[in-house]
Amino acid sequence: MYGAGLGASWGPHGVRAVRGRYGGYRLPPLMLSDDEALAVLLGLVAGRRAGLTTTERAANETASAKIQRVLPKHIARRLDALLEALAFTDQPGEFDTPDAGVLLTIADAVRHRRPVSVRHTDRGGRRSERTLHAYGIVAHGGRWYVTGKDAQVGEDRTFRLDRIADARALPGSFEAPVGPGPAQRVLSGLATAEYRHQVTLRIHGTVEQIRAHLPAGVACLEEHDSVAGEDRAAERWLRVEPRAERLDWLPPVLASLGRPFVIERPDELRDLVIELADRLTSYARRA
Structure with a gap:
């Protein structure tokens, strides 16, 4: 038994978490099945590679090590074998990660619908303090985002x-709006944000064909010269x-579409597509 005064509390499934005098937590041995232990450790590995960690980057590794140390030897050996054999087709992302305190404060504000004051620095280095009515937290593309109303x-x-x-809760409350959820709001916000290049294309195909290469987070999509009553699933x-901040990634994407397209702007993109086509043609003609 842990002594009183350490902030003991009962968690789900009868697990008792006890807060230590230096802020950590002590847990009696967790009864995990092979599948549960595998799920926990693979979740930590996947989160680290996807960039979905906090500024305490070492916390992910130390948590994994602690879990592995208390596992029965036969399970630990099998998990070690899996982690050694496991390979990924992509490289681990290098992302700036949020502060854990900020993340938890904003999450609490979302749950209780309380305004929150945040100190924010934009990509131009300008700092400001804002009052935010946060609707939700969204993980996208290896980054964490918060979306809400800027008061x-x-x-x-x-x-x-x-x-x-920095983030701190403020008194008061607010009502969450109806309509798109936080994830859709973030994707729409990213697609309509100001970037260096404004690109306009016309592509002949279905929404699904285009979205497979240009998802909602990187491009807005609307009908062009649509006919009333036309089947929306038709090409x-x-x-x-x-x-786009850079244009060099767009020509390969347009080539991979396999659909007719027209570049309305900018002319620089048209030149890059022609250069790519000439380069591929020269490669294809080599013996």
Whole structure:
């Protein structure tokens, strides 16, 4: 038994978590099945590679090590064998990660619908303090985002959590709006954000064909010259507006579409597509 005064509390499944005097937690041995232990450790590995960790990057590794140390030897050996044999086709992401305290404070504000004050730095290095009515936290593309209403401007905004240096709850409450959920709001916000290049395309195909290569997080999509009563699942001309800091990634994407397209702007993109086509043609003609 752990002594009183250490903040003991009962968790789910009869697991008793006891807060130590230095802020940590002590857990009696957890009864995990082989599948449960595997799920926990693979979750930690996947989270680390996807960039979904906090600023305490070492916490992921130390948590994995602690779990493995208390596992029965026969399970630990099997998991070690799996982790040694496991390979990934992608490289681990290098992302700026949010502060754990900021993440938990904003999560609490989302749950209880309380305003939260945040100190934010935009990508241009400008700092500001904002009052946010946070609707939700979204993990996308290896980063953490919070979306909600910016009380100062009265409009919805999306912020990267790693660019928030401090967050504190404020008195009061707010009502969450109806409509798209937090994930869709983040994707829409990313697709409509200001970037260096404004690109406008017309692509002939279905929504599904285009979204497979240009997802909602990187491009807006709307019908172009649609006909009333037309089958929305049929191939047709669609206007697509990607937002890009660089243009060099777009020509291979357009080539992979396998669909007719028209570049309306910018001319620089048209030149890059022609260069790619000439390069591929020269490669294909080599003996």
